[in-house]
Amino acid sequence: MINDQMRQFMMEKVRDNFLRYVQVYTTSDPDEEEKTPSTERQWDLARMLEKELRELGLEHVRLSEHCYVYATLPANDAGKGAEPFCLLAHVDSSPDQPGDNVKPRRIENYDGSVITFPDDPDLKLTEEDSPELKEFIGDTIITASGKTLLSADDKAGVAEVMAAMATFRKFPELPHGEIRVCFTPDEEIGRGTVKIDEDWLPKFCYTFDGGYPGELEDENFDAWGVDLKVKGIGVHPGYAKDKMINAAATLSRFIAALPEWETPEHTEKREGFIHVVNVKGDFENASSSFIVRDFEEENNQKRLEFIKELAKLFEKRHPGLEIEVEVKHQYQNMAAIVRKTPEIVELADRAIREVGITPVRKSIRGGTDGARLTQLGHPTPNVFAGGLLFHSRKEWIAESSLRKATEVILHLARLWAEK
Numbered sequence: 001m002i003n004d005q006m007r008q009f010m011m012e013k014v015r016d017n018f019l020r021y022v023q024v025y026t027t028s029d030p031d032e033e034e035k036t037p038s039t040e041r042q043w044d045l046a047r048m049l050e051k052e053l054r055e056l057g058l059e060h061v062r063l064s065e066h067c068y069v070y071a072t073l074p075a076n077d078a079g080k081g082a083e084p085f086c087l088l089a090h091v092d093s094s095p096d097q098p099g100d101n102v103k104p105r106r107i108e109n110y111d112g113s114v115i116t117f118p119d120d121p122d123l124k125l126t127e128e129d130s131p132e133l134k135e136f137i138g139d140t141i142i143t144a145s146g147k148t149l150l151s152a153d154d155k156a157g158v159a160e161v162m163a164a165m166a167t168f169r170k171f172p173e174l175p176h177g178e179i180r181v182c183f184t185p186d187e188e189i190g191r192g193t194v195k196i197d198e199d200w201l202p203k204f205c206y207t208f209d210g211g212y213p214g215e216l217e218d219e220n221f222d223a224w225g226v227d228l229k230v231k232g233i234g235v236h237p238g239y240a241k242d243k244m245i246n247a248a249a250t251l252s253r254f255i256a257a258l259p260e261w262e263t264p265e266h267t268e269k270r271e272g273f274i275h276v277v278n279v280k281g282d283f284e285n286a287s288s289s290f291i292v293r294d295f296e297e298e299n300n301q302k303r304l305e306f307i308k309e310l311a312k313l314f315e316k317r318h319p320g321l322e323i324e325v326e327v328k329h330q331y332q333n334m335a336a337i338v339r340k341t342p343e344i345v346e347l348a349d350r351a352i353r354e355v356g357i358t359p360v361r362k363s364i365r366g367g368t369d370g371a372r373l374t375q376l377g378h379p380t381p382n383v384f385a386g387g388l389l390f391h392s393r394k395e396w397i398a399e400s401s402l403r404k405a406t407e408v409i410l411h412l413a414r415l416w417a418e419k
């Protein structure tokens, strides 16, 4: 179905898109908790995409007042009547590293050696950082110049979705049903879906925001937040015997009583944890916030129960002490919902295989926009976009990965059209 001419077109398109988009400064701001988008600069890329989608002749192209870009590729004859689905990618880049003045650099015919960076002689990208590098010998590797991240997360996803749309327009013989496209702001600060037009979204969606070629994720953490408020009894320290209850000291003993091995630094793969995010306070009042994570909600419930019981125990041990425990569900594991309609992941799995890649099924040790959309009733697994070492100045991507992810979209469209 996909011939060399199409592959050539896709490669040029996705490379050109990617190199242009990464140079647009779109870092989001975690301290902005009210406004969407969190930073005005995200409009720059959103406006570019709106214009390019119009030029491609997509329908119902719209840039919302909150910086979401929407567009529809109508079905062609071969895909008439097929169920629509949506492709999502995010325009913002991570605030963890500088994202302004990104200078992408192509290393053609990569020979497997250590990669150095023109703008930071001390920075090196080695096989130790990324064992995957050796799989891309002979390929073209793209990195930033050393001062910034590359923002392949998620401009790779944006570039791939845009290149796929261009390919559908250029080669109308490629079968596809109706495909919707949505580019979102603020994913990196966990606010990528807050102002999304939920009614416009079709039932099923895919985010193109994963890493290594082949990655396909339909599972993420079940996530809880816990706020602990400790109220002690303050008395003049010289006359405090049998009267004072020191809130800060009591809270530190409380934290010491949490299981030491169930923390982020001691867990991996499918293991869950309690993470102490912060501790504040003095002898009268102290507080702490935890996050609780696991793939099984039942395990998290046990952890929450443990925290509540521990609070009661401390109150009993120190009459007059008050510990208030507030628990909030932050997001849920999408697996329970996504797996009710297994074909959505199976189709992505097949599309990846058709490109000649073995799917790598992974569980996300975090949350995604997809997890939140799934919770809203739009099952949304995550597909690879190809970048590696996200959120770092060593972030890199191989050009072949950009092309392959674009090709996955073409196969996915055909499989949905045949469904």
Ligand SMILES: [Zn+2]
Residues within 6 Å of the ligand: 090, 153, 154, 187, 209
């Ligand atoms: Zn991302």
